[in-house]
Amino acid sequence: xxxxxxxxxxxxxxxxxxxxxxxxxxxxxxxxxxxxxxxxxxxxxxxxxxxxxxxxxxxxxxxxxxxxxxxxxxxxxxxxxxxxxxxxxxxxxxxxxxxxxxxxxxxxxxxxxxxxxxxxxxxxxxxxxxxxxxxxxxxxxxxxxxxxxxxxxxxxxxxxxxxxxxxxxxxxxxxxxxxxxxxxxxxxxxxxxxxxxxxxxxxxxxxxxxxxxxxxxxxxxxxxxxxxxxxxxxxxxxxxxxxxxxxxxxxxxxxxxxxxxxxxxxxxxxxxxxxxxxxxxxxxxxxxxxxxxxxxxxxxxxxxxxxxxxxxxxxxxxxxxxxxxxxxxxxxxxxxxxxxxxxxxxxxxxxxxxxxxxxxxxxxxxxxxxxxxxxxxxxxxxxxxxxxxxxxxxxxxxxxxxxxxxxxxxxxxxxxxxxxxxxxxxxxxxxxxxxxxxxxxxxxxxxxxxxxxxxxxxxxxxxxxxxx
Numbered sequence: 001x002x003x004x005x006x007x008x009x010x011x012x013x014x015x016x017x018x019x020x021x022x023x024x025x026x027x028x029x030x031x032x033x034x035x036x037x038x039x040x041x042x043x044x045x046x047x048x049x050x051x052x053x054x055x056x057x058x059x060x061x062x063x064x065x066x067x068x069x070x071x072x073x074x075x076x077x078x079x080x081x082x083x084x085x086x087x088x089x090x091x092x093x094x095x096x097x098x099x100x101x102x103x104x105x106x107x108x109x110x111x112x113x114x115x116x117x118x119x120x121x122x123x124x125x126x127x128x129x130x131x132x133x134x135x136x137x138x139x140x141x142x143x144x145x146x147x148x149x150x151x152x153x154x155x156x157x158x159x160x161x162x163x164x165x166x167x168x169x170x171x172x173x174x175x176x177x178x179x180x181x182x183x184x185x186x187x188x189x190x191x192x193x194x195x196x197x198x199x200x201x202x203x204x205x206x207x208x209x210x211x212x213x214x215x216x217x218x219x220x221x222x223x224x225x226x227x228x229x230x231x232x233x234x235x236x237x238x239x240x241x242x243x244x245x246x247x248x249x250x251x252x253x254x255x256x257x258x259x260x261x262x263x264x265x266x267x268x269x270x271x272x273x274x275x276x277x278x279x280x281x282x283x284x285x286x287x288x289x290x291x292x293x294x295x296x297x298x299x300x301x302x303x304x305x306x307x308x309x310x311x312x313x314x315x316x317x318x319x320x321x322x323x324x325x326x327x328x329x330x331x332x333x334x335x336x337x338x339x340x341x342x343x344x345x346x347x348x349x350x351x352x353x354x355x356x357x358x359x360x361x362x363x364x365x366x367x368x369x370x371x372x373x374x375x376x377x378x379x380x381x382x383x384x385x386x387x388x389x390x391x392x393x394x395x396x397x398x399x400x401x402x403x404x405x406x407x408x409x410x411x412x413x414x415x416x417x418x419x420x421x422x423x424x425x426x427x428x429x430x431x432x433x434x435x436x437x438x439x440x441x442x443x444x445x446x447x448x449x450x451x452x453x454x455x456x457x458x459x460x461x462x463x464x465x466x467x468x
Contacts, residue, residue: 101163104159113152146211157176279428312389419436
């Protein structure tokens, strides 16, 4: 089963950097394609809902603003599976992988069911909005109901994906990601526009299609992990295991910080649009363009962070500290190469990129200006995200949680507010103020993560969560 071991760096004295970059890139590629497919699914929903009318698009947007933070919390609970499986693989302790993933599955599914039910009560918040279009609210409410039913499916998707990625098998992530994308398109068409005898649901049909897509995908994923020869030594779902309250508590203590970190970060960026509302639609639209571009590019360091978390976790499981150090350094070099590449594209084609989003001349001017801030922002984001992947390889989730809260809610958002509204400057900086705030936040994150990584490697320190 060499395919389950090939992602741990060797400790020989051959020219290592080039080989490390190649090995990391092999993991990175399929993970990145899977992330792109997932992002594209959201874009398809937006475009197809918009084709049904502005009210349907607005309703889907309102429902999605409640659904995705909840869903991301569940997905965040599964992130710790990846370094845990990588650690056990590195230690050649394959017999413990299935029980560990079984524990995670039981805990995450239980949480997902509770959150699925709780999400159905969120539409009551819509009644607090004054003077809003009732049809839009009706669409948003039922979109939320239909997608809430899919939260356990998203949980299973995340569990199985992190399981095989922890084993160093990343190709299925892109295969199943694109499968979900390709079936989501016809399902949207059927339920939004009422084709082939289905009811015409408009924006609500997006929710139905999303839930059907995730369950059809996880059914195929289940048969894959049950039958593929890649998993012979650590097959999932062959039997049940006894679970104690102590095990559940320990898993939640490790995984919950990652889940909250993911949700907190998203909530922080979501609030920016709210705070920019007084500056008018041009400012909000321009900011949204820059954030969308940043979000697409973010898939690169995010995927690289997953790759380095797998490699570092596998090395530490094998007690190969030099290999873990080499894997971390190679990931930072590869991240810098990626940054130079997309910096060049954004710098020279920023006006053309903004024009793809809007034909409004004012949006194009301000949007191009904000992309300059985005270029600066992307450097610390790249470094910090990769660094967080290294720390995740140590299963040091508490550090990730504390740094996330500090940089976004103590530095990023307050600095952004002060500059946005001109409380310490001669005039308000509007959206530029928030970009400066988040540049400060991410730069601080780079320093904090770097200091933590140096400490971990210099002292050969493994957090208690690594061996739990």
